[in-house]
Amino acid sequence: GPKVLQIPSHQIIDMGQMVTLNCDPVSNHLYFYWYKQILGQQMEFLVNFYNGKVMEKSKLFKDQFSVERPDGSYFTLKIQPTALEDSAVYFCASSLPGISYEQYFGPGTRLTVL
Amino acid sequence: SQWGEENLQALSIQEGEDVTMNCSYKTYTTVVQWYRQKSGKGPAQLILIRSNEREKRSGRLRATLDTSSQSSSLSITGTLATDTAVYFCASPTGNTGKLIFGLGTTLQVQP
Numbered sequence: 731g732p733k734v735l736q737i738p739s740h741q742i743i744d745m746g747q748m749v750t751l752n753c754d755p756v757s758n759h760l761y762f763y764w765y766k767q768i769l770g771q772q773m774e775f776l777v778n779f780y781n782g783k784v785m786e787k788s789k790l791f792k793d794q795f796s797v798e799r800p801d802g803s804y805f806t807l808k809i810q811p812t813a814l815e816d817s818a819v820y821f822c823a824s825s826l827p828g829i830s831y832e833q834y835f836g837p838g839t840r841l842t843v844l
Numbered sequence: 845s846q847w848g849e850e851n852l853q854a855l856s857i858q859e860g861e862d863v864t865m866n867c868s869y870k871t872y873t874t875v876v877q878w879y880r881q882k883s884g885k886g887p888a889q890l891i892l893i894r895s896n897e898r899e900k901r902s903g904r905l906r907a908t909l910d911t912s913s914q915s916s917s918l919s920i921t922g923t924l925a926t927d928t929a930v931y932f933c934a935s936p937t938g939n940t941g942k943l944i945f946g947l948g949t950t951l952q953v954q955p
């Protein structure tokens with residue numbers, strides 16, 4: 731089936747540094763999402779992106795977070811600067827435009843902030 | 845939270861047994877999706893059931909949705925060891941379809 735790829739699979743950085751998480755969504759999808767999952771806890775929505783704009787963001791999407799998809803390339807989540815509480819697995823998802831379409835998830839990027 | 849606390853469970857069964865997992869939701873939703881997440885992987889949708897459907901089947905899977913009791917269930921018949929995973933219910937909300945996930949049921953199927 732359709733696959734979403736995420737690069738890198740693991741990232742370890744020092745607190746205060748910048749990190750960019752990359753997502754290669756399904757080719758004909760137009761809705762893009764980031765979700766955050768702390769070990770043992772439920773998956774939580776961060777942000778939804780469509781047509782070059784953030785459509786909705788949660789309270790977890792702090793000012794240090796930003797998303798973009800320049801020229802149809804990777805959909806990225808940038809955190810600058812990182813904090814200890816940003817340690818988590820970040821999942822990218824994509825779907826056809828519409829709220830009832832299946833969201834396809836990538837395998838996640840495990841971010842460890844030291 | 846959209847989902848009831850009782851959704852968090854851990855189940856261990858033998859291969860070949862049938863199992864049913866439940867979710868209850870607090871706010872009306874027109875769609876419930878069931879996802880499976882295997883260790884080290886992202887969630888994958890198993891079944892999407894709408895409010896005008898009481899039951900939906902896909903292979904060994906059967907989902908139900910009871911809007912009067914605001915609950916949904918996922919049954920797996922003839923479980924396999926490969927069904928070992930965390931199972932989440934989720935509903936799309938708002939205008940962007942963001943998913944609100946339940947806490948999940950951890951299912952361990954012993955071979």
